[in-house]
Amino acid sequence: MRLKFLFTITLLITIGSFYSAAGELDSLSKSVQFLVKRIQSKHVKPRAIDEAYGNQVHDYLISFIDSDNEILRVDDLTYLKGLSSKIPDNIKNGNQFYFNEFQRLVNLRSKEISVFQERFLSTPINLNSTKQFDFNQQQKITESTYKTFWEASLSYSILSEMVAMHPKDSKLLLKDSLVQFEKKARLKIQNRTTNYLESIQNAERLKELYLLAIAMSFDPHSSYFSPSQKKGFFEELSVQKEKFGISYGLDEENRIILTDVLPGSSAWLSNELFTGDFILGIKFGLKNSSWLEIKNGVSGLKELSEAFEKFDGREISIRIKDENGDEIQVDLEKGVVYNDNDNIKNALMLGSQKIGYISLPDFYTNYSADMTEQGCANDMAKCILKLKKDGIQGLILDLRGNGGGSLYEAISLSGIFVDYGPILATQDNLGVVKVLKDINRGFIYDGPLLVLIDEGSASASEIVAAVLQDYQKAIIVGVPSFGKATSQQVWPLDPVVGEIGGIQENPNFGYVSITEGVLYRVNGQSNQVVGVKPDIEVGMTAFDSTQHRERNYKNALIPPPIEKKISFVASSNPLPVAELVAFSVKQRATGIYDSYYKTLDTISSNYNQSKATKLDLASFWNESQKNNQLRTRFKSLSVEPKWPYTVSSNSFDQMVYDKNPILKMYFEDFTKHLNSDIELFEAVGIMDEWLQTINK
Incomplete structure (x- = not known):
C-alpha cells in the first residue's frame, strides 16, 4: 500500500482560524475569493477563472489527498470531476458546493475503509494466498472491487x-x-492505515x-501558506535557525518518540x-x-506540533x-545550532592535480546584527579564497539537488x-x-570551472548555471535541470492590510506566494x-x-519571448567542450x-515494469531476494572505491x-559521502583531463 504517510504527517500542521476585521469567524468562501483576487492582481500571467481552471483545482486537490486512488472510487471521481466545472461559480457566488461534496466523500470513504481494515486486520492474513496484487487496479476501484483491492493492498504491506x-x-x-x-507487521500496518485515514478527515487540513x-x-x-508554513518557508532561506535540537515522530506502536537529536544543540x-x-x-x-x-x-x-508552533519562548x-525504562526530566534552551545539511561545504581533491570542490545545498541568506546580508555568496567567496590559498588548479561547483x-x-x-x-x-x-546586473567589477575565481547539475537543480541554481554557461566561464556537467524560471513574492491575505504599508497583518488569514515574474538568461x-x-x-x-520536472506540470507557465536584446561579453577563451565530451564517453x-x-x-528496468505481485510469502521472499541482490550490487560499487584522488580539508x-x-565529525561524514559519490568522481576525471590538456 503506497500511502503518502510522511507527506500526510507533514501536512497535519493545520491552518489557523480565519477571522474578519471584526473578529468574527470568516467563511471559506470569503477566503477563497480574496485569495483569487490577490493572485489575479499580481500574477505574471493571470488566468481566467473558467471551467478549465475548475478542472485544474480538482486535479490538484485529488493529487494532494488521493494521488494513488486508494480512497475515492471511480464514480466518486467522475462525480467530482463534473462538479469541478462549477468551481468558478462557487468562487463568484460565495458557496463551496464542490468542496463540501469533496469533503463529504473523503470522510465517507475513509470511514468505510477504516471499518473494513479494522475487521480484516483483526485476524492473521493468509501467507499462502493464490491471489495477486496489481498496482494498476488502483485506477479501477469501484463499489464492488474496493474491498478486494484493500484486502490485497493490506496483505501486500504486511508481507513487505x-x-x-x-x-x-x-x-x-x-x-x-x-x-x-x-x-x-499487522499491528504496524493497522496503526499506519488508521493514522492516514484519520489525518485525511481533518476538516481544517x-x-x-x-x-x-x-x-x-x-x-x-x-x-x-498557513502562518506556520510561512514561518518555515522563510526559515529555510536562512541557515541561522534557533532550535531546541529535537525531532519527534511515531514509532511502530504509535508512540511519540525522539527521532533525532541535533549535534551541538542543548538537547545533544x-x-x-x-x-x-x-x-x-x-x-x-x-x-x-x-x-502537556x-x-x-x-x-x-498533532497536539504536540501545534503546542510548539504557538510557543514563542526559549526554554522547555x-x-x-x-530504553531502560527510567523516566528523566531535562531542561532545554533554544539556541542557534549549526546544521550541516543547510551549509555550504568544501573540500580538496588531491591527486595528479589539486582540485577544489564546493557543495551548495541552497541559496540561503542571513542578516548580521547591522542588517547587512551575509548569505551563501559571501560564504562561497570565503571557500574559494581558502581553496585558492592551498593552490587549487581547477574548481567543481556542485549544485545538484539545490x-x-x-x-x-x-x-x-x-x-x-x-x-x-x-x-x-x-x-x-x-x-x-x-x-539585473552584477555591479561589482572583478572576480574571485577565473580558472577552470565545472558546474554539476541534476533534475533537482532549480530556480536560483539554474540562474547561476545558465549565466556561467552563457558567459563561457564554466562547463556544465550532469543531466538537464528542473526547469523553473519564475520568481515569487509572498503577500499577506489579511484584507485590512491590502497593499497599505506600515500595518501589521493578522497572520491567521494566511499568506500567498504569487508568481510575479519570468526569468530570462x-x-x-x-x-x-x-x-x-x-x-x-x-x-x-x-x-x-x-x-x-517542471514540464510534468500540466499548468506550467510557457513564457513569452522578450524582444529586448541583452548585451554581454562572453569569455574570449574557448572551453574544450568537444574534447571533454569525447573523453567523458570513453571514461563512462x-x-x-x-x-x-x-x-x-x-x-530502472525492473522498477518500471508493471506487473502483478503474488501475495504468498514464499514468492514475495524470492522476489525480494532478487531485488536485494541488485541493491547489494549497486551499494558495493559506491563503498568507498579506490579513487585516484583523495578527499581532504583545506x-x-x-x-x-x-x-x-x-x-570535525561533520567533515568526516562529508568525506565518506564524497568517497561514495561515483558521479562526482566522474566529474573529477573530466576536470583532471581538462587540467592535463592545459598543462601540455
Whole structure:
C-alpha cells in the first residue's frame, strides 16, 4: 500500500482560524475569493477563472489527498470531476458546493475503509494466498472491487514488513518467527492505515489543501501558506535557525518518540536525550507549572506540533522514558545550532592535480546584527579564497539537488565568476523587462570551472548555471535541470492590510506566494520548462525519464519571448567542450563507471515494469531476494572505491576541525559521502583531463 504517510504527517500542521476585521469567524468562501483576487492582481500571467481552471483545482486537490486512488472510487471521481466545472461559480457566488461534496466523500470513504481494515486486520492474513496484487487496479476501484483491492493492498504491506523484519544477511525465511512477524507487521500496518485515514478527515487540513489547490491552479509555484508554513518557508532561506535540537515522530506502536537529536544543540549537549526515547510530557517555559501530557497516535502528534508552533519562548522541560525504562526530566534552551545539511561545504581533491570542490545545498541568506546580508555568496567567496590559498588548479561547483532560494544571492554568487555585466532579465505582468546586473567589477575565481547539475537543480541554481554557461566561464556537467524560471513574492491575505504599508497583518488569514515574474538568461532564452542543458552528460540513466520536472506540470507557465536584446561579453577563451565530451564517453564505458550505469539501468528496468505481485510469502521472499541482490550490487560499487584522488580539508578549515569535534565529525561524514559519490568522481576525471590538456 503506497500511502503518502510522511507527506500526510507533514501536512497535519493545520491552518489557523480565519477571522474578519471584526473578529468574527470568516467563511471559506470569503477566503477563497480574496485569495483569487490577490493572485489575479499580481500574477505574471493571470488566468481566467473558467471551467478549465475548475478542472485544474480538482486535479490538484485529488493529487494532494488521493494521488494513488486508494480512497475515492471511480464514480466518486467522475462525480467530482463534473462538479469541478462549477468551481468558478462557487468562487463568484460565495458557496463551496464542490468542496463540501469533496469533503463529504473523503470522510465517507475513509470511514468505510477504516471499518473494513479494522475487521480484516483483526485476524492473521493468509501467507499462502493464490491471489495477486496489481498496482494498476488502483485506477479501477469501484463499489464492488474496493474491498478486494484493500484486502490485497493490506496483505501486500504486511508481507513487505515481514520480509523487512528478517536480518539483512538472512538468506532463508525464518519460519519459526513468522507468526510473531505477522502479528507485529499487522499491528504496524493497522496503526499506519488508521493514522492516514484519520489525518485525511481533518476538516481544517482539507480547507488548507483546497486553498493550496486554488493558488497552484494559476501556476505550480503560486502557493497558499498557513502562518506556520510561512514561518518555515522563510526559515529555510536562512541557515541561522534557533532550535531546541529535537525531532519527534511515531514509532511502530504509535508512540511519540525522539527521532533525532541535533549535534551541538542543548538537547545533544545534555547527554541525556537519545533517538528512540519515549516522550511523556513537555512543559513550555521553565516557570510554567503545567505539563502537556503526550498522547499516542496522530492526534497526540498533532497536539504536540501545534503546542510548539504557538510557543514563542526559549526554554522547555521534556520528560522522557529511556530504553531502560527510567523516566528523566531535562531542561532545554533554544539556541542557534549549526546544521550541516543547510551549509555550504568544501573540500580538496588531491591527486595528479589539486582540485577544489564546493557543495551548495541552497541559496540561503542571513542578516548580521547591522542588517547587512551575509548569505551563501559571501560564504562561497570565503571557500574559494581558502581553496585558492592551498593552490587549487581547477574548481567543481556542485549544485545538484539545490532547489534555489534567494534571487539576490544567485546574482551575487554569479558575480564571483563574472567580471561585470548582466546576470538575468525579469519580465512582469505588464510586460516590462528589467535587466539585473552584477555591479561589482572583478572576480574571485577565473580558472577552470565545472558546474554539476541534476533534475533537482532549480530556480536560483539554474540562474547561476545558465549565466556561467552563457558567459563561457564554466562547463556544465550532469543531466538537464528542473526547469523553473519564475520568481515569487509572498503577500499577506489579511484584507485590512491590502497593499497599505506600515500595518501589521493578522497572520491567521494566511499568506500567498504569487508568481510575479519570468526569468530570462542573458542570451534572451528562458530556462522555464526546458531547464539548463549540460554541456557534458554525467549521471544520465534510464531513471532520468521518471524524474519529476517542471514540464510534468500540466499548468506550467510557457513564457513569452522578450524582444529586448541583452548585451554581454562572453569569455574570449574557448572551453574544450568537444574534447571533454569525447573523453567523458570513453571514461563512462570503462571500469566502475560502466558497471555503475549498467546496474542503474537494470534497476530502472525492473522498477518500471508493471506487473502483478503474488501475495504468498514464499514468492514475495524470492522476489525480494532478487531485488536485494541488485541493491547489494549497486551499494558495493559506491563503498568507498579506490579513487585516484583523495578527499581532504583545506588548511584553514583543518585547524578549525582540530579544535571543534562537532565540525570535525561533520567533515568526516562529508568525506565518506564524497568517497561514495561515483558521479562526482566522474566529474573529477573530466576536470583532471581538462587540467592535463592545459598543462601540455
